[in-house]
Amino acid sequence: MLKEFSRGFVRHKAKIESEEFGFAYLEQLLSDGSTLEYGHLADTRVLHKYKIVNITDCRMDELLQMHVMKECNVCRYFGADKNDVLCFNMDNNHRTNNTAITPEMSLALDALRECLLGLGCEPLIVTSGRGYHVWLRLDEPVENKVLFNFMVQAAARALLPLVIGGNDHRTIRFRFYPNIEVSALSLRLFGSEHANNKVFSRVLTPNVLLDEADSWKYFEHFVRNKITPTATFRSALDELEAGLSAVSRGSKT
């Protein structure tokens, strides 16, 4: 399922998050002829991240298997021009106590989900450390510029209830994947444990936060059945843009 979900990501590139380190480990990690772009020692605990390129298909399969076995997290890179997945990365933007789900976050997430569902796009919502990853999967790759435009406008809709309610929308940090301003972005695949708190990325349905086993079942269901047709996606974007134009017209009158 992960392989199917990953079909549109950059083929030979991944970031590996692992508790293992040392030159012997690194040599083993690169033994398929792949290359380390850079490594990163996390700030919060002795966890290392390795951005690796030129990974063979066979090794990528092994890495995905290790990801499922929780021996490491695999993060994949979005394509530079087109992608068949997009993700809203919603984080609690506070420096401290930022793993808490704030009322503002819940409000924005509900608004985003309603917005997407109303447009015919069913998302996969996964918990992630300081917030949520909200994924959409399309039936064919779409230009990053279009995906980005869609996400900006949908996020604006999601933040609207906060603004109307007088809340500070800056307490939520939205990052968009893919992003036209920053290339070479990666995200942890579903099934990972968060780097900082080691909490499994559980699926959040409209009714309930699923446990690990049910999250995997839901993920399988999502990958098999919840692909948004590109035509629906493009209509949704038109609708978002029309809504924005109406707001813009209204503000001028």
Added chain:
Amino acid sequence: MRVGLIPTVADPRTIAVDLDDTLNNFTETLQNGEFPYDAADSLSEATFEEYLRKIRNGESEPADLLSTGYNYCRFKIHLSCYQKARARPDGVEFMRWLRRNQWRIVICTMRDLRRSNDCTKAWLKENDIPFDYLFMASNKIVFCKAWGIRHLIDDALFSIVHGEQYDVNVYYPILPVHQALPASSARGFHTFEDVKRWIQE
């Protein structure tokens, strides 16, 4: 595979080298460089000038928020410094000497390589600085200890003060900021020739 084990025997011929204010003149570039206002950054010119003044003073934003306009502005200015900063000629020569003498070279920086990897590699290539691995670490002492690296060249006060405690030999370029350092075993140098001698002791 080793899982989270700190090597009992450190590799004597491995060295970690910092970039900013160690191999280049980052602070000088930040203080004296020109950073033109860009209206596309969604800041007023007055706000940009105020941010630039604070960035040059090394001030952090007091707000309890991670992602802010100030932090983004600081990142962009730092990124520009990474590109414009000049390499220290004796540092470049030292790195080439390390390569000739078969040292394993790890560039260890606090830069956010997620966003500055390309420009960092381009700068290293431009200056013909050899290295084996590039790592990003806020705490370079923990990094060196974990990877069994005995030698670290770094200007950061934290590394200078804490290296000894973790058996990491720290060497630092003497800068004005180092004037009132607490006592430590770290050794300050004026040229990389000193370091060359010390790491062979």
